[in-house]
Amino acid sequence: MKRVFALLVVLTLCVPFIALFASCSRGSGEVATKWVFTDIKNSKGAVIGCSVAPGKLFQKADAEAIPSNSKEDGSGTPVIAIAIAAFLGRTGIEKVVIPESVTTIGTFAFKGCTGLKEVVLPEGLTSIGNYAFDGCEKLGSKSEDASVDELSIVFPESLTAIGTYAFRNCKKLQKIVLHNNLNTFDGAFYNCTGLTGVTLEEGIEVIGEGAFKGCTGIQNITFPNSLVKIEAFAFKDCTKLKSVTIPENVVVVGKGAFENCKGLSTAIFATNKVITLEQTFRNCSALTNVTLPANIQTIGNYTFDYCTNLSEIDINNTLLSLGRGAFGNCDAFTEIDYKGSWEDWGAIIKPDTSNNDKTDTNKVDAWNKGTDAITVYTTDKPRNSPNPHTVKGAK
Numbered sequence: 001m002k003r004v005f006a007l008l009v010v011l012t013l014c015v016p017f018i019a020l021f022a023s024c025s026r027g028s029g030e031v032a033t034k035w036v037f038t039d040i041k042n043s044k045g046a047v048i049g050c051s052v053a054p055g056k057l058f059q060k061a062d063a064e065a066i067p068s069n070s071k072e073d074g075s076g077t078p079v080i081a082i083a084i085a086a087f088l089g090r091t092g093i094e095k096v097v098i099p100e101s102v103t104t105i106g107t108f109a110f111k112g113c114t115g116l117k118e119v120v121l122p123e124g125l126t127s128i129g130n131y132a133f134d135g136c137e138k139l140g141s142k143s144e145d146a147s148v149d150e151l152s153i154v155f156p157e158s159l160t161a162i163g164t165y166a167f168r169n170c171k172k173l174q175k176i177v178l179h180n181n182l183n184t185f186d187g188a189f190y191n192c193t194g195l196t197g198v199t200l201e202e203g204i205e206v207i208g209e210g211a212f213k214g215c216t217g218i219q220n221i222t223f224p225n226s227l228v229k230i231e232a233f234a235f236k237d238c239t240k241l242k243s244v245t246i247p248e249n250v251v252v253v254g255k256g257a258f259e260n261c262k263g264l265s266t267a268i269f270a271t272n273k274v275i276t277l278e279q280t281f282r283n284c285s286a287l288t289n290v291t292l293p294a295n296i297q298t299i300g301n302y303t304f305d306y307c308t309n310l311s312e313i314d315i316n317n318t319l320l321s322l323g324r325g326a327f328g329n330c331d332a333f334t335e336i337d338y339k340g341s342w343e344d345w346g347a348i349i350k351p352d353t354s355n356n357d358k359t360d361t362n363k364v365d366a367w368n369k370g371t372d373a374i375t376v377y378t379t380d381k382p383r384n385s386p387n388p389h390t391v392k393g394a395k
């Protein structure tokens with residue numbers, strides 16, 4: 001009995017000291033009651049801050065009060081990062097408040113937090129890592145009294161990079177604003193099927209590869225005049241997107257940028273700087289109205305493949321080559337208004353069934369109108385001329 005009593009006395013005396021040590025602890029990898037702090041060093045080995053991750057006694061409600069310093073009184077090391085995979089798979093967390101000191105959210109930081117509905121990001125945050133919120137399927141959920149214009153998540157103006165698949169499958173996101181300092185967001189919003197409102201601020205220059213791929217709720221998008229590049233597959237599978245106007249400063253539209261946008265009816269290039277297209281509008285079955293870039297040189301492989309409602313198109317005499325299947329499977333396609341002579345048309349490089357670089361102007365594998373001729377209006381035989389030029393497909 002005396003031994004038991006003595007043990008209880010020792011434990012009672014130790015508890016305050018254990019708590020004190022835990023709440024004020026500091027050191028690389030040292031475990032506190034609720035948090036683990038790990039040093040972050042610069043290239044010279046100097047500690048510039050620390051990252052934070054949940055400790056052994058972490059409770060889900062603690063995510064609303066992530067510490068900004070390794071010591072409660074603020075005398076420790078500032079927390080500048082959420083650690084890699086810090087909250088990975090913690091399905092019970094519903095809200096996260098990132099402290100003002102944090103500049104980086106690590107890779108996989110909140111991946112698989114399927115109960116997470118709200119995250120508060122601080123001004124000063126510069127980067128969100130790859131897969132950081134991947135699979136947070138409830139993120140952006142709105143309360144019943146929320147305004148329809150209320151943003152699902154507020155990105156700070158300081159943000160410069162959103163990692164690959166950072167918000168993949170966040171299907172409750174509806175409205176977002178991306179600010180002008182953002183320069184990297186490849187695949188960031190892949191398969192965010194609930195996303196309906198995207199504002200791209202003036203100053204954004206690049207839309208990353210697959211950035212909005214599979215965002216089936218987007219119906220309209222307005223591009224800023226500052227935009228210079230739309231990367232490959234940026235809007236692939238955005239099946240409700242209705243129309244796009246590519247602004248005048250865009251230089252590159254990547255492969256398959258609008259592929260499988262089955263609701264897209266109008267595509268206008270206000271830019272004359274884009275010279276090559278490839279697979280750009282493949283399977284855009286509603287597409288009927290296209291204005292190509294004024295200085296287009298290459299309509300590459302499968303650019304308009306399966307655009308089954310496209311019946312005609314105007315092409316400037318800057319065109320140098322047509323790719324295989326450029327207008328393949330375009331069932332309604334019957335007319336090309338070419339702004340050059342028939343001789344110029346004959347000089348365009350076209351694929352044929354023998355895989356030669358050039359082919360007879362009357363047999364072209366750019367389309368598959370084998371028996372049905374396609375009318376090509378030229379400057380020497382323009383529209384309404386008797387006996388206009390015709391070409392046949394490879395099949």
